[in-house]
Amino acid sequence: MAINVVGLHKRIGGREVLRDITFSVGAGQIYGLVGPNGAGKTTTLRAVVGLVRPDGGKVEVLGVDVTDRRFDHVRRDVAYLPEEVMPYDNLTGREFVEFIHGLYGRDNVEEALEISGLGGRAGDKVKTYSRGMKRRLLVATLLALRTRVLVLDEPTAGVDVSHAVALREAIRSHVEAYRVAVLLSSHNMLEVGYLCDSVGMVSDGRIIVEGAPSDLEARFGARNLEEAFVKALRWA
Template structure:
């Protein structure tokens, strides 16, 4: 059974249809990428999977539970990193992790284990005890990612995890995601504009344009399918084919 099944999901805002029958599956332990331009429907798809938004039509099954009918049960299995997520600037890095752990765990031992895990994922050294208002954007993003992954969700949903970060910070974030999946066997769904990031991180990728999935495959499969040197070129060719068929 797939970890996630997205089934014919439609969503409109007013008269604008944002998602048009989006369907895909994510296997357990897989990193699945949604790749598309601004306005393609990536963030809307992720928010529907988390239960933040409801689909107009369709359903999402997460580890056998329906997001539409069993939203609270699904949300207990999920951790979500929005693109605009930030940290509490008046707290230290450590205090941010502790605060989040207290929300998730009642047991003191589980809380401490989660905090220690978060410290490792953030990899901020002694700066973990500094106020986060002194952090760079990259440091804050690494802390936000640590806060998301330290609770060991069965499914982590990451919206543009390295958006606006420099090369060094982006590498740190990508390595943390890879290590998380290797260590826990959890599934990850992420959206990104960064083709290099998607090619490095993702087992499979879905190209989404104008609310529709154009094609799905591993980065290597997509490059072969579209006779492309890299994923960026494959995406451009796939988009041209999709528009031609519309």
């Protein structure tokens, strides 16, 4: 498994924000975490990329424990898109891609710019971009890194419908082409339903139910994932 989380516990400021979180993501799979605000999705993602140290349980990425010093070497194969992250205003789109790819020792700038759909705007300063363009630039930059693991927190938040669709397709085809393991969190059930092979519904720091989107819909007798999610919360 590319990502293996077993019995993850985390306390922040005296409060248990993650309780016994367990899931795994294989190569070429997309696993989605959905849940209400403050449920623990972002903390889980941060734990997977080694930004938050688990208080209990185990988080392994590409076979290495994230608390192990060897994980520093694994980071080159893990890309993380934080929620609400914004690229630097005074760099151009191209310069931003070059900067991030430079950190990872990659040089797939043209691929990133193509995925971003920025076209002739790649030479303009980021501050002239719309919020949606900035998000597309970020997602495209990380996709083109071709890391083996991709962790995305709300990848299409703030992106208009047509570009969000294009980004989802880019993510899906990227996963199929390069067998990337993707862990993402989203409030957009349509997105989760379209992208994810497996979904973990998180509430109050726990995964209350897990399965393929279609299985979850069937299990709760729901017409769509959104309805399944609401029923799952009531059931929990």
